[in-house]
Amino acid sequence: MLAKLAFGNMRKLMHDYAVYFLTLVMGVAVFYAFNTISVQADFLSNSLSDVLKQVGEIMHGLTVFLAVIMGFLMVYANNFLMRRRKKELGLYQVLGMRAGQVNAILTLETLMVALISFIVGIALGALISQLLLFVTADMFATKVDNFRFFFSPDALALTFFCFAITFLVMMVMNSITLSRVHLIDLMSAGRKNEKQFVRHLPLSFVLTALGLVLMGYAYWRLTTQGFPLGGSNPEPGQTTTNDFLVTTALVVAGTFIFFYGFAGGITLILQRMKKHYWSGLHMFTTRQIASRINTAAASMGLIALILFFAMTAMTSGMSICATLNKSYEAGVPFDASIGVVGSSLEEKTLDWKAYAKQAGVDLDAVGDTVSFRVGYMTNGEGNLTIDSLNEMSAFTGKSIPQGYEKAVAWEAISLSDYNALRTFKGLDPVSLDEDQYLYLCNMDTLESFVNTALEQGFTITAAGQTLTPARSSVIDDDSCILQNDAIGKTPGIYVVADDIAEELPNYRWALDINYRVSTENGDLAVKDLADTIAASNEELYVGSETKTNAALEGTTTTGLISYMAIYIGFVLVIACAAILAIQQLSNASDSAMGYRTLSELGCPEKTIFSSLRTQVIFAFALPLIVGIAHSICATAAVNKLLLMFGQSSIIENVGLGIAIFALVYGGYLALTYRMAHGVVKGAIRSARHAL
Structure with a gap:
């Protein structure tokens, strides 16, 4: 008997709150599908196999984090439904059921919902994971080999573990809820008015204004201070971790205070707009909206913050990937580069061909090459000078752009080597006189600062000689990238006359190669040459960067970021939209008799459904607007951070992330309205049949 009741209740629950069941199914499916990446590695390039397995470990940890958040939201949704079912539960006790039997019904319902949603979700996730394999291959710039249907027991176990805990907490919370209420409370739950947290206009205004002030102040702190970049020992004036935590606390507190004060303030303001307030169903709509916000102020604040996190992760993550891809393309102009750092060596030249011969490599056959030497600037005592930008700041009176306080600008290359590289x-x-220098810099944020110093004739001392700028602006073309570099940005390199460069101490040597042979043979030759040089002298630091390796590292980084951004954004948006949907469907069900009464009084259906549509849209839009405001501020700070490091703006690349977010969130909004429309329409139709 109890099982039959539980089964009937479950069917009703799935019918009336299909969004709840759909979200559980989608949550299981997404969790399973995204955690199959380790298995997907078996179908992709061997070079990516180890990388994807490491990514899989990261995804497992991320899944636990997302499961905690989604579990919390699902538990809240379950408790919300429980509050709406108090009268039903009280009726069971009136009919003679003991509290233990009612609790058994709730437990059976939860187990049935869990079992069905898990089975359906895993089945759907298994299908999604097959498609996700090809998405993964595209993200990591590889192809699928020997495709066959696959299933991941590890992903199944992790998904089961996460959702088992969630459903267990649901059962415990249901038992606690039932044990803490009396029968009279259960039976009278449907007649209780919503608690109004804020009633008076002055207090409402104070809370709303205080929330806006706190959020605005947090925005100002983040946009002016930025993220903490100074590590554990920041320089004076740099943002610290504590500063960032204070900013975070301000925006969180401001968000919740704003939602607690907003409903009362907007209601009392509209009441004073009598012409509008008493027109149509505006009074009814306003009261409904205010009541819902008052009831769910805390959850709306939490949803706004989670939406902010989801939007920022999705839009910033995917746009950062597009930005990094551009950087990889610009930063790796050669098929390969070998760099040798050895300031302890006294020789001014490095015999690349001799090392190549020793390694059994014919450089002329491998490809076209260009080599150069880079020295370093010194102060009067011969020590390394790293404060050129500080000297520029003192000379011009302008502050160094934020983030460049520790930037290095002390390398120097001879004019001949530089021109050889340009020709290559x-x-x-280019040309310059013996007493002049050129400055290479392709970081947009830093260029204007350096150009100011060059325009004013900033002088440097190299090899005991005073040098003046040969031009009033930096050189920012492709020649700024002396060798392959994944970032592809140069804060400052000096170009000086050959005689002066000859006197500067050694810092590094580099060899750039464009292959004549196949990429595979060329990469092998570069590796052999670099290993031979490293083995010849333990004091040398030898590194090589091939276009192949850079592409692999680049696609790995961008693929991982994209993967995580989509995963985080998708899961959190689904969870938040589901909570809002359940709230609105519950509200529509509770208010069905009110809509029925309006219809009986002659109110047109068009006006009734317009009021319903306004309520649903407002409930979805309010936390979204707050979340968007937070996200815009955070995205601007991230964009500023990227520009600080010479990367292109991410604002240009947020379109795809916004499109995905709008599709998911907008889809839930549309589905919620259609289901709420059906609930209200059913109530109206039943009234007409009764007449």
Whole structure:
């Protein structure tokens, strides 16, 4: 008998709150599908196998984090439904059921919902994971080999563990809820008015204004201070971790205070707009909206914050990937580069061909090459000078752009080597006098600062000689990238006359190669040459960067970021939209008799459904607007951070993330309205049949 009742209740629950069941199914499916990446590695390039397995470990940890958040939201949704079912539960006790029997019904319902949603979700996730394999291959710039249907027991176990805990907590919370209420409370639950947290206009205004002030102040702190970049020992004036935590606390507190004060303030303001307030169903709509916000102020604040996190993760993550891809393309202009750092060596030249011969490599056969030497600037005592930008700041009176306080600008290359590199890249050579220098810099944020110093004739001392700028602006073309570099940005390199460069101490040597042979043979030759140089002298630091390795590292990084951004954004948006949907469906069900009465009084259906549509849209839009405001501020700070490091703006690349977010969130809004429309329409139709 109890099982039959539980089964009937479950069917009703799935019918009336299909969004709840759909969200559980989608949650299981997404959790399973995204955690199959380790298995997907078996179908992709061997070079990516180890990388994807490491990504899989990261995804497992991320899944636990997301499961905690989604579990919390699902438990809240379950408790919300429990509050709406108090009268039903009280009726069971009136009919003679003991509290233990009612609790058994709730437990059976939860187990049935869990079992069905888990089975359906895993089945759906298994299908999604097959498609996700090809998405993964595209993200990591590889192809699928020997595709066959696959299933991941590890992903199944992790998904089961996460959702088992969630459903267990639901059962415990249901038992606690039932044990803490009396029969009279259960039976009278449907007649209780919603508690109004804020009633008076002055207090409402104070809370709303205080929330806005706190959020605005947090925005100002984040946009001016930025993220903490100074580590554990920041320089004076740099943002610390504590500063960032204070900013975070301010925006969280401001969000909740705003939602607690908003309902009362907006209600009392509209009441004073009598012409509008008494027109149509505006009074009814306003009261309904205010009541819902008052009831769910805390959850709306939490949803706004989670939406902010989801939007920022999705839009910023995917746009950062697009930005990094551009950087990889610009930062790796050669098929390969070998760099040798050895300031302890006294020789000014490095015999690349001798090392190549020793390694059994014919450089002329491998490809076209260009080599150069880089020295370093010194102060009067011969020590390394790293404060050129500080000297520029003192000279011009302008502050160094934020984030560049520790930037290095002390390397110098001879004019001959630099022109050889320009010729190798197909650029025209440049010229300068013996007492002049050129400055290479392709970081947009830093360029204007350096240009100011160059325009005012900033001088440097190299090899005991005073040098003046040969031009009033930096050189920011492709020649700024002396060798392959994944970032592809140069804060500052000096170009000086050959005689002066000859006197500067050694810092590093580099060899750039464009292959004539196949990429595989060329990469092998570069590896052999780099290993031979490293083995010849333990004091040398030898590194190589091939276009192949850079592409692999780049696609791995961007693929991982994209994967995580989509995963985080998708799961959190689904969870938040589901909570809002359940709230609105519950509200529509509770208010069905009110809509029925309006219809009986002659109110047109068009007006009734317009009021319903306004309520649903407002409930979805209010936390979304607050979340968007937070996200815009955070995205601007991230964008500023990228520009600080010379990367392109991410604002240009947020379209795809916004499109995905709008599709998911907007889809839930539309589905919620259609279901609420059906509930209200059914109530109206039943009234007409009764007449």
